[in-house]
Amino acid sequence: MADAAGHPFEADASFDGGDLDCGNGLLLLIRQHIDPLEPGQLLEFRSTEISVEEDFPAWCRMTGNELVSTVRHGRERSFLVCKGPLSTRRATARGARPPLPVTHAVAEVRIPATLPPPAPTPAIAPLAVMGIGSWPRPRWMLQAIHDHIEGRLSEEEFTSTAEDATRLAVAAQARADVDVLTDGEQRRDNYASFVGARLDNCQLIPLTDLLPLVDDPVKFEQEMQSLDVPASDVRHPALFGPLGRRRPLAVHELEFVRSLSDRPVKIALPGPYLLTRTMWMECISDRAYRSREHLAEDIVRVLREELHFLLAAGAALVQLDEPVLSEVVFTGAKSARSFMCGALSEKGDAGRELAFATQLINGVVAGLPPERLGLHICRGNWTRDERAALAGDYRSLLPVLQQVEVGSLFLELCTPRAGEIDVLKELSVERRIGVGVVNQKLDRVE
Structure with missing residues (x-):
């Protein structure tokens, strides 16, 4: 017709x-x-x-x-x-679920007049065992994430499915007798870009949508393939207005895990430098922000809001993920990608980028108890090919590790690529160092 x-x-x-x-x-x-x-x-x-x-x-x-x-x-x-x-078309024409409504108007940004103080929680044992954050998702959970992002699964249906997956992840951690639980990030399509589906005036788009916007689409696609990144399936946050946080990013995740167990709970959030690198795309973001630094101010604001509400809701520990810091020091300013994040962004001189990252992180955590805060750094996790992964010890990142105002550092040390632990002796003895000892890329149990 x-x-x-x-x-x-x-x-x-x-x-x-x-x-x-x-x-x-x-x-x-x-x-x-x-x-x-x-x-x-x-x-x-x-x-x-x-x-x-x-x-x-x-x-x-x-x-x-x-x-x-x-x-x-x-x-x-x-x-x-x-x-x-x-x-x-003919095969799916009958019985198709009606699409959910499309809304894309720019929402008014609402900033809380006050932020709640942290609620008291029991101290975490000195040699506590915990995961970094993510936990394998069942296939049915991955499908639910995909359908929800595309608007073909309601919020209620998605929440019910995600809670089932979270129960499984928490039960597995309890059987292993970990000291601090996570929800396994079961609701998240990705450890960082998930915020694009929850922040105001931001949406998730497939990486393939970015190909027409880069100078060399063929090279871009080859770089994604070298990292084993499925560009048609992985989503990237794109801004169409100023950032706002009318919905929590992870408070609901925390509250559900706390309803399942009395053990302390850790929540991971993407760090402000990671999100700035991820969200700043000059061909898109400059319609809402005049510069990367201008965007970073609002990223610090919304993360700080979330951090306050997480600590007030009883999070024993909140971890900021900044894995892309390793790319800053282990690659050149114009070299090939080692992370899927920041698909269109450019990084500058390593010294200036590390200073910028330190400033942003400290802006998020300022005035909050450092013993409830952590920072995670690794060297990329998309590909199992060790030849494509970054390599180098933490010596060049010591200035950041010494200056960030957090009490715990969660550092990858499970492969020779990460160097030796002796480098960390220069850090303050007051810092808790969480050493990553399990290589999750391996099929065999170590």
């Missing part, structure tokens, strides 16, 4: 893209509208920007969606695209 615009099929959803081009917000709108659709359903959008006719087919090829037809009406062009191959 042809639609009114002259396309061979009627669209399941549509929107007007106006004069936006693919590098200035149109791809974000396309993603917001196509994600809730079932495979085989059709999206129609209109555009008056002439470059879209050339750029959009390339996006379709890279993302695996099929451009069905293009119709011209004077200056305006109408594009009909199928989610996935058009051949799947």
